[in-house]
Amino acid sequence: MPNKTNPTTSERFFFDNNGYLVLENLLKENHVEILLDKLHQVIEQRRNAEKNGTTKTGMTSIDGDNTRIFYILDDDPLFLDMIDLPEIWPYIIGFLNEKPHHHASDAIVEYAPKGRNMVWHIDGHDEGYRRLGTPIPFLQLKIGYYLTDMTEPGQGNLCVVPGSHKAEYNPDPEDLQNMDLFPGAIQICAPAGTAILFHNALWHSSGPWTKDDGKRIMLYYAYEHPWMIASQEHWGYNQEFYNDLPSKRRQLFHGFLFNPPEQRWG
Numbered sequence: 461m462p463n464k465t466n467p468t469t470s471e472r473f474f475f476d477n478n479g480y481l482v483l484e485n486l487l488k489e490n491h492v493e494i495l496l497d498k499l500h501q502v503i504e505q506r507r508n509a510e511k512n513g514t515t516k517t518g519m520t521s522i523d524g525d526n527t528r529i530f531y532i533l534d535d536d537p538l539f540l541d542m543i544d545l546p547e548i549w550p551y552i553i554g555f556l557n558e559k560p561h562h563h564a565s566d567a568i569v570e571y572a573p574k575g576r577n578m579v580w581h582i583d584g585h586d587e588g589y590r591r592l593g594t595p596i597p598f599l600q601l602k603i604g605y606y607l608t609d610m611t612e613p614g615q616g617n618l619c620v621v622p623g624s625h626k627a628e629y630n631p632d633p634e635d636l637q638n639m640d641l642f643p644g645a646i647q648i649c650a651p652a653g654t655a656i657l658f659h660n661a662l663w664h665s666s667g668p669w670t671k672d673d674g675k676r677i678m679l680y681y682a683y684e685h686p687w688m689i690a691s692q693e694h695w696g697y698n699q700e701f702y703n704d705l706p707s708k709r710r711q712l713f714h715g716f717l718f719n720p721p722e723q724r725w726g
Contacts (some may be wrong), residue, residue: 466550479625481663487653556601563682583660597662607677615674617647617667625661
């Protein structure tokens with residue numbers, strides 16, 4: 461059974477004030493190795509499918525040796541199992557909603573380039589839900605998993621601006637164009653197996669690349685409230701995928717996705 465004490469009071473306080481939380485070594489070493497091995501296989505399959513024009517689900521972005529793939533839940537059962545991982549589940553329901561819905565999934569494999577630009581942003585539709593006023597509501601919880609060692613900076617580490625989810629103003633446009641961190645921004649340096657949870661309105665970016673032999677391999681999962689339909693991935697898989705989901709896992713998806721549709725709320 462999941463540990464009912466998580467998130468702790470101190471973790472709740474930190475997340476509420478800073479907009480993110482780092483859980484080092486959440487994934488065990490052997491789990492990370494299995495995920496890495498499978499991801500490399502899937503990346504090769506996705507790249508080949510993209511070349512052959514046979515990609516069926518999601519999007520595959522290829523830039524030299526770098527690859528980013530979207531809609532990864534049906535690429536392999538290992539990636540589907542991450543959606544309600546027992547170690548992270550108490551945090552998802554504790555921070556966001558007792559009946560969360562899956563929002564999106566993707567994976568990143570990067571080796572370069574050095575000297576690239578930062579891409580600062582917040583998450584969400586309608587320009588990051590800005591039309592809902594400030595502070596922007598907590599509508600999505602995003603979780604990034606480091607699958608490679610990111611204890612050293614300068615290899616695309618996730619960068620965040622602590623507390624920026626409460627900001628009434630955007631950062632200075634000149635700061636957003638910098639190739640390095642501006643005052644108040646930090647790089648998250650942590651070992652493989654670390655999970656990083658953050659608020660949709662937290663300003664974040666992949667970090668600067670200065671390390672010659674740097675490598676960033678990550679999985680991303682995002683969750684939203686059950687009354688939201690804010691991602692095309694909700695209906696991005698085939699009918700067999702949805703109907704094969706066990707009953708508890710079905711609760712992470714809208715009832716209308718199933719055949720026959722499930723008459724339920726949330």
